Amino acid sequence: MCSESEDLRQRAGWDGAAGSSRRQLLNNLQSSSLSLTNGSRLSYSPGHIPSSIMIPQRRIATLLSQAHAHQQQYCLYHNTPSDSISFSLYTDHNCDKSAFPQVTTTILQVHSDEVWNLEWSHDGLQLATASKDKTAIIWKLSYDAELRTQWEPHLILKDHPYSVGCLAWSKDDSMLLSSTENLIKLWNAKTGVCTKTLDVHRETVTALAWLPDGTGFISGGLDRNIVLWDIEGNIRDKWGETGIRITDLAITPDFSCLVTVGMQHLPFGIINEGITGREVQSGDAAAAGAAAARASENRMVIYDLTTKQIESSIRLEGELTSVMISQDSRFALINHAPDEIHLWDLDTGRLSRKYTGQRQGRHVIRSCFGGYDGNFVVSGSEDSNVYIWHRDTGALLEVLAGHGEGSVNSVAWNPTNHRMFASCSDDHTIRIWETPPEPVIEESSGLPRPTFTENGNSANGKGKTRQ
Numbered sequence: 001m002c003s004e005s006e007d008l009r010q011r012a013g014w015d016g017a018a019g020s021s022r023r024q025l026l027n028n029l030q031s032s033s034l035s036l037t038n039g040s041r042l043s044y045s046p047g048h049i050p051s052s053i054m055i056p057q058r059r060i061a062t063l064l065s066q067a068h069a070h071q072q073q074y075c076l077y078h079n080t081p082s083d084s085i086s087f088s089l090y091t092d093h094n095c096d097k098s099a100f101p102q103v104t105t106t107i108l109q110v111h112s113d114e115v116w117n118l119e120w121s122h123d124g125l126q127l128a129t130a131s132k133d134k135t136a137i138i139w140k141l142s143y144d145a146e147l148r149t150q151w152e153p154h155l156i157l158k159d160h161p162y163s164v165g166c167l168a169w170s171k172d173d174s175m176l177l178s179s180t181e182n183l184i185k186l187w188n189a190k191t192g193v194c195t196k197t198l199d200v201h202r203e204t205v206t207a208l209a210w211l212p213d214g215t216g217f218i219s220g221g222l223d224r225n226i227v228l229w230d231i232e233g234n235i236r237d238k239w240g241e242t243g244i245r246i247t248d249l250a251i252t253p254d255f256s257c258l259v260t261v262g263m264q265h266l267p268f269g270i271i272n273e274g275i276t277g278r279e280v281q282s283g284d285a286a287a288a289g290a291a292a293a294r295a296s297e298n299r300m301v302i303y304d305l306t307t308k309q310i311e312s313s314i315r316l317e318g319e320l321t322s323v324m325i326s327q328d329s330r331f332a333l334i335n336h337a338p339d340e341i342h343l344w345d346l347d348t349g350r351l352s353r354k355y356t357g358q359r360q361g362r363h364v365i366r367s368c369f370g371g372y373d374g375n376f377v378v379s380g381s382e383d384s385n386v387y388i389w390h391r392d393t394g395a396l397l398e399v400l401a402g403h404g405e406g407s408v409n410s411v412a413w414n415p416t417n418h419r420m421f422a423s424c425s426d427d428h429t430i431r432i433w434e435t436p437p438e439p440v441i442e443e444s445s446g447l448p449r450p451t452f453t454e455n456g457n458s459a460n461g462k463g464k465t466r467q
Helices: 005-012 021-030 061-072 277-281 284-294
Strands: 033-037 041-045 104-110 114-121 126-131 137-141 149-157 167-169 175-180 185-188 192-200 203-210 216-221 225-230 235-241 247-250 255-266 296-304 310-316 319-325 331-337 340-345 351-355 367-370 377-378 385-389 396-400 410-413 420-425 430-434 450-452 458-460
Touching: 041 149, 041 331, 104 149, 114 167, 114 420, 126 167, 126 175, 137 175, 137 192, 149 310, 149 430, 167 203, 185 203, 216 247, 255 319, 296 319, 296 377, 331 367, 367 410
Parallel strands: 104 450, 114 410, 203 247
Antiparallel strands: 033 041, 104 430, 114 126, 126 137, 137 149, 167 175, 175 185, 185 192, 203 216, 216 225, 225 235, 247 255, 255 296, 296 310, 319 331, 331 340, 340 351, 367 377, 377 385, 385 396, 410 420, 420 430, 450 458
16 A cells, blocks of 8 residues: 555555556556456456457557547647647646737827738747738838737838739748739848749739748739749749639648639630620610629649649639638638638648638738637637637637727738737737737737837827828
């Protein structure tokens, strides 16, 4: 008998829940057996049970691992690394909602007009934002001695002749791409110098994406062209005119596919199918509307990145404004007007889930995956809110208010600090969302939050609303 629990641990050789003794015990049990002989006597037989009736090697450990994964998958607010914690299977696992980013900790305000897009650097310490005011800004994040976040507008990139639409960081974060109408600009992200301006597309450039190996990037536009560039901004390849006016594209992290979304214009004969000459000549509004609806269709087109051949082309209803790929290269997240976000399984070519609640009808809204394992879906909305869903269940977790009048146009989850994300809006501001501080300071308390003016100095007050 053992008088104390510590004595029992020592005698049993138990090295804790996170140790290896439990796994070793399971292995020992699976490599030996206990059986009844002579009708009543219990005997021990090491390794002499037929494989047909013996539990397969490491099967118990596999079942426990599956149970662990199941609990984690259906924990709605789970936002920690898979191997960072251990929890008991005797009760259902539920993470504390307080560890989830849901409050605005900083408002960044330098842009003088609507902010349309934003993109984190790979190290999570810089945030690039694109605005209708013809500028892109690189914001720098740092931490003080107490690990509180500090922000400054590091570089303001003003050399854009038109509004700025797209942004993309190079793999090593040394370069930033921006698009302004049909032009692409390459920037030195350390000095803010524009190193090259690319003028190849004939219409608006709607998408920029770096290759996963960092050797170049791909651009797509409304002119139906896809262009592959090297890191210096020289053309490596052109894919020729595609079947759709591209509204967005993304490269799968496994370097296998290019996923594009956009609008395909149908031949004249197909457009007018089912509409009589009398209806067209009479100017009937309903007939004209029907003709317009049949004049185009929206598609997701998936290309083999090596051969440039189409692997699949899927017709989708409604306008498609953005696409993002999950880190395991399996799912495509597509913003879909009106008022839906679709999760497509690229392996099966089937719609996996729909997320609803947000508003999208007139503007380009961009969504993203969030959390350590990409188990959240985050989107802006035309009702000025940020929406967050649990990816696997589709449950709407949060509707976050705070932005002023107009659309929340884009959201981006920090790639290294998984308890932080950013949103940008028509109200000219960028909001940084984090876990509630201790104690939580509510905006209704009247206490000012930090913002920035163009000279980088701190200023008080909330983001401007669109007049």
